[in-house]
Amino acid sequence: MTTTCIPIKNLSSDADSHRFPLDQWYVAGFSSELADKPIARTFLNRKVVLFRTGAGQVAALEDRCCHRSLPLSCGTVEGAGVRCGYHGLLYAPNGQCIEIPGQERIPSKARVKAYPVVEKNQIIWIWMARDEDAEPTRPAPDYPFHDDPRYKFGSGNYHYRSPWQLIHDNLLDLSHLGYVHLQTIGGDARLHMNAPMKVSSEGDRVKVVRLMPDSSPPPTYRAAWPFGEKCERWQEIEFDLTHLRIWTGAVEPGTDAIDDPDRGGFHMRGFHGITPETEETCHYFWSMSSTKHPDMPDNIDAVIQQTAFTFDEDRTIIEAQYRNMLAFGDKANWIDIHVDAGANRARRIVSELLRKQAAAEPADS
Numbered sequence: 186m187t188t189t190c191i192p193i194k195n196l197s198s199d200a201d202s203h204r205f206p207l208d209q210w211y212v213a214g215f216s217s218e219l220a221d222k223p224i225a226r227t228f229l230n231r232k233v234v235l236f237r238t239g240a241g242q243v244a245a246l247e248d249r250c251c252h253r254s255l256p257l258s259c260g261t262v263e264g265a266g267v268r269c270g271y272h273g274l275l276y277a278p279n280g281q282c283i284e285i286p287g288q289e290r291i292p293s294k295a296r297v298k299a300y301p302v303v304e305k306n307q308i309i310w311i312w313m314a315r316d317e318d319a320e321p322t323r324p325a326p327d328y329p330f331h332d333d334p335r336y337k338f339g340s341g342n343y344h345y346r347s348p349w350q351l352i353h354d355n356l357l358d359l360s361h362l363g364y365v366h367l368q369t370i371g372g373d374a375r376l377h378m379n380a381p382m383k384v385s386s387e388g389d390r391v392k393v394v395r396l397m398p399d400s401s402p403p404p405t406y407r408a409a410w411p412f413g414e415k416c417e418r419w420q421e422i423e424f425d426l427t428h429l430r431i432w433t434g435a436v437e438p439g440t441d442a443i444d445d446p447d448r449g450g451f452h453m454r455g456f457h458g459i460t461p462e463t464e465e466t467c468h469y470f471w472s473m474s475s476t477k478h479p480d481m482p483d484n485i486d487a488v489i490q491q492t493a494f495t496f497d498e499d500r501t502i503i504e505a506q507y508r509n510m511l512a513f514g515d516k517a518n519w520i521d522i523h524v525d526a527g528a529n530r531a532r533r534i535v536s537e538l539l540r541k542q543a544a545a546e547p548a549d550s
């Protein structure tokens with residue numbers, strides 16, 4: 186009896202390098218998601234199965250059994266790896282088949298592609314390489330706030346029917362808070378629209394800072410912290426291509442300076458991992474880490490609940506925006522206004538990375 190892998194073209198192709206920045210750590214999920222079942226997700230047009238072995242190791246394999254192509258995500262997780270749900274081939278985290286039920290000899294070609302994955306700060310990162318077999322060239326990003334005792338966090342994820350960059354646009358321009366999120370973190374729309382915005386960039390990163398003294402605390406802030414009539418708010422947004430870190434909060438007037446990084450008061454640290462699924466869809470992995478007021482120790486529950494509500498509102502807006510972009514097609518030209526500076530800078534970074542990738546392609550790809 187022989188067992189052969191019939192080469193079947195993957196969904197991915199060299200053309201992907203024109204569509205998505207490669208040689209990057211993208212967010213594949215949160216640690217809490219991987220328990221006893223495999224998870225099927227598509228990242229950058231590549232079908233992947235994620236699982237955690239009995240020893241606790243996280244793995245990401247091409248989601249296709251090399252025997253007859255059943256998705257491995259239809260199988261089961263065992264101590265040593267993932268077992269195909271059709272004829273029982275067992276795969277180790279490195280993609281090698283390590284057991285064929287009823288057959289002693291395991292062909293060396295009985296293997297599937299394994300993606301580099303790292304579990305760090307309760308986030309699972311996957312390295313999407315330009316050269317399929319290339320190893321990561323840098324460590325996965327740090328996000329220490331998930332493990333910082335000053336904060337407590339909650340997380341969630343969305344599947345979006347929109348291209349990933351529409352979420353970048355949304356997160357890099359928080360002036361929308363005053364219109365979209367009035368019930369939670371919004372507040373006075375005019376204050377948001379008029380707040381001076383400082384945009385800076387370094388390499389592939391963009392930073393947007395807005396300070397809003399003399400603000401009225403919005404509902405989420407009041408639920409979490411005993412603010413009086415007024416508070417002084419800050420918003421610091423850092424775009425780092427595959428994820429954004431958004432540090433917002435407020436101090437009580439007359440206490441700490443709002444631009445002091447060691448300021449006290451109420452803090453919300455948002456993590457936003459945005460990973461393309463296809464050109465038209467994406468995954469959005471978010472977490473919110475919040476400080477606790479000593480007299481209101483349960484505030485985080487309200488913050489998480491309202492954060493999830495807030496992100497529901499964003500999804501409604503962004504998906505409606507994309508449906509309309511499709512409906513109007515070429516007629517959907519955009520004009521820019523003052524709030525777009527950060528988002529446009531991020532778009533230029535992505536375009537430039539894609540241009541360089543395309544320029545480095547062999548001529549016949």
Ligand code: FES
Pocket residue numbers: 250251252253254255269270271272273274
């Ligand atoms: S398809 Fe036969 S073992 Fe997977």
Ligand SMILES: [Fe+2]
Pocket residue numbers: 355361362365366495499
């Ligand atoms: Fe929003």
